[in-house]
Amino acid sequence: MNWLTNFVRPKLRALVSSKPEVPDNLWHKCPNCEAMIFHRDLETNLHVCQHCGYHMRLKAARRLEMLFDDGDYTAIELPKSAVDPLRFRDTKRYTDRLREAQTKTGHNDAITVAHGLIGGNKAVIAVFDFQFMGGSMGTAVGEGLLAAAKLAVLQDAALIAVPASGGARMQEGILSLMQMPRSVIAIDLVKDAGLPYIVILTDPTTGGVTASFAMLGDIHIAEPGAQIAFAGARVIEETIRETLPDNFQTAEYLLEHGMVDIVVHRQRLRETLARIVDMLRRPTPAAQVVALNADGPATIEASAEDEAPETPEEGADEAEAETAEAEPADEDRPNP
């Protein structure tokens, strides 16, 4: 029997399944227009549907690769936080849910922090992965935001947050709500250091995340069609007993009402971000004066007096010599 099961059966199976294997994830269906999109097209279009422009959710790693110069960045290890402090259990244990999400995404929690260059300027990005328990904010995320803010201050870099979150993580109860003021303190560290803090609002940015760090940016960029809200539309509708407009809580609606500064297509997100970071990092004329005064204007003037007069004279002599040579040639030509 051993011979049959160990030798004959695998041989037969190999014969039967010798057809070339076709991966089943070559085609993706757009959740908006239901068009079928080839996986390579999806990748080149940065997961934006080429038929209707629908922006699909991105994994954290892809987002970082897309935003940093040449897709080059270094992710940092985040400090460990207490796992399951409340020993929470609903239909599953919280620890089991965490483990599942970690296996699925390859990340420790919903946030990833990385540093690198954007348009040649130093930047730290804290990005959320919605696949990790709906990008919910627990102590690990609070810890991550604090680490990102400290790193930005340490490196004298801009901080960019890219939330994609359903809000606070209910499995951590009050501890998850405490991350709201904690993340605000983190952002204050960056603002106190005079560094830019930019938020890229992606689909969805809701709940406690919207009610804290996600709405405190110097500039708010949003992706087209992204849902940005605190409470859900249905809850609001039931509370105020009024019908809400169709595009309520979308990036475009928030732009119209002044909550968002720009809505940018994903293809142009990197260049827009680079331009904004560059503008905010460029020293203002007032800052340049302060910098000059700090260095001591006397030394700068003295060196300018020593060297400056010599070079222009030399330059002038050369220029004169050149014109002197050129002039006779011009005079010669009209007389053949």
Ligand SMILES: [Zn+2]
């Ligand atoms: Zn589509």
